[in-house]
Amino acid sequence: MKVSVPATSANLGPGFDCLGLAISMKNQVIIRPSKFHSVSLKGEGSNNPALKDNNMFISIFNDFYHNLSHKKRFFRFEFQNEIPLSRGLGSSSAVIVSAIASAYAIEGIKLEKDKLLNLALAYESHPDNITPAVMGGFNVACVQENEVKYIRKEIPKSLKAVVVVPNRAISTQLSRKTLPFKYSKEDTIFNISHSSLLTAAFMAEDWDMLKLASNDQVHQKYRMKQMPELFDVQKTALKEGALMSTLSGSGSTLFSIAHADDSKNLEKALKFRFPHFRVFTVDFDNTGVRIEI
Numbered sequence: 001m002k003v004s005v006p007a008t009s010a011n012l013g014p015g016f017d018c019l020g021l022a023i024s025m026k027n028q029v030i031i032r033p034s035k036f037h038s039v040s041l042k043g044e045g046s047n048n049p050a051l052k053d054n055n056m057f058i059s060i061f062n063d064f065y066h067n068l069s070h071k072k073r074f075f076r077f078e079f080q081n082e083i084p085l086s087r088g089l090g091s092s093s094a095v096i097v098s099a100i101a102s103a104y105a106i107e108g109i110k111l112e113k114d115k116l117l118n119l120a121l122a123y124e125s126h127p128d129n130i131t132p133a134v135m136g137g138f139n140v141a142c143v144q145e146n147e148v149k150y151i152r153k154e155i156p157k158s159l160k161a162v163v164v165v166p167n168r169a170i171s172t173q174l175s176r177k178t179l180p181f182k183y184s185k186e187d188t189i190f191n192i193s194h195s196s197l198l199t200a201a202f203m204a205e206d207w208d209m210l211k212l213a214s215n216d217q218v219h220q221k222y223r224m225k226q227m228p229e230l231f232d233v234q235k236t237a238l239k240e241g242a243l244m245s246t247l248s249g250s251g252s253t254l255f256s257i258a259h260a261d262d263s264k265n266l267e268k269a270l271k272f273r274f275p276h277f278r279v280f281t282v283d284f285d286n287t288g289v290r291i292e293i
């Protein structure tokens with residue numbers, strides 16, 4: 001059985017904890033029955049031995065598997081990870097979603113995507129990464145009485161994501177602690193209006209509106225201070241043809257959207273200016289979690 005989940009970029013500037021989209025980089029796990037428990041890990045995180053012993057996937061999978069099944073079985077887990085850890089590309093959401101989906105799939109129990117999303121919410125209280133991880137595409141989401149309410153939109157092939165991944169990790173938990181406890185009325189109004197405009201721009205496919213609408217006053221400037229070079233990355237991306245450029249989730253990745261025709265030039269300019277960071281262009285993902293029995 002094989003499960004894959006795409007990377008996600010959350011917030012998209014002003015949409016703190018509510019806007020997110022999926023991009024075509026994925027974590028994949030193959031699970032087979034085995035005589036004993038074993039784990040193999042390729043790609044991102046494979047140089048981290050702790051991930052083999054104390055793997056968040058295995059612990060969530062076991063929670064669900066033991067509830068769903070009364071048989072004692074062992075499995076071999078083969079992970080192939082493309083999503084860098086703690087870089088703001090939804091690595092934790094991908095793990096949560098794939099672990100829950102896998103436990104149901106291995107037991108042959110059908111799990112609707114909406115139910116999967118709400119089960120994932122118990123492990124990540126903000127819905128902006130888990131919703132696109134499950135559904136694919138662009139999503140606006142909020143939580144009402146422990147349930148995710150969302151609206152989704154496909155992202156056209158004519159757009160690409162250009163991603164700059166720094167060599168330093170930022171943990172979401174720690175990064176959230178750098179944010180102010182209170183915001184002024186002006187900053188609050190600024191973010192509500194820009195986030196609403198950004199959502200409308202995605203829905204109407206008004207790509208020229210993204211640059212203005214993706215401005216934010218509540219989190220990026222505080223977080224990017226931890227890695228001031230990110231301000232230069234953002235400025236360069238916008239100068240070199242990005243339609244928008246925002247801190248991805250809690251960072252450290254800078255995420256840009258460009259017209260497909262402009263994306264290679266943008267990638268080239270960013271690679272030239274920031275040779276010590278990983279820079280690449282990827283498609284958007286409109287599918288979300290995939291399960292193959």
Ligand SMILES: Nc1ncnc2c1ncn2[C@@H]1O[C@H](COP(=O)(O)OP(=O)(O)OP(=O)(O)O)[C@@H](O)[C@H]1O
Binds near residue numbers: 093095171173
């Ligand atoms: N492939 C993986 N296998 C096991 N655990 C993982 C894996 N990827 C991420 N994790 C767990 O998730 C943590 C990273 O979560 P964190 O929320 O800080 O970053 P992120 O999800 O990559 O970023 P963001 O939420 O801003 O998009 C890691 O420290 C690790 O505990």
Ligand SMILES: N[C@@H](CCO)C(=O)O
Binds near residue numbers: 016126
């Ligand atoms: N909305 C979340 C995304 C990262 O998980 C944050 O900005 O902290």
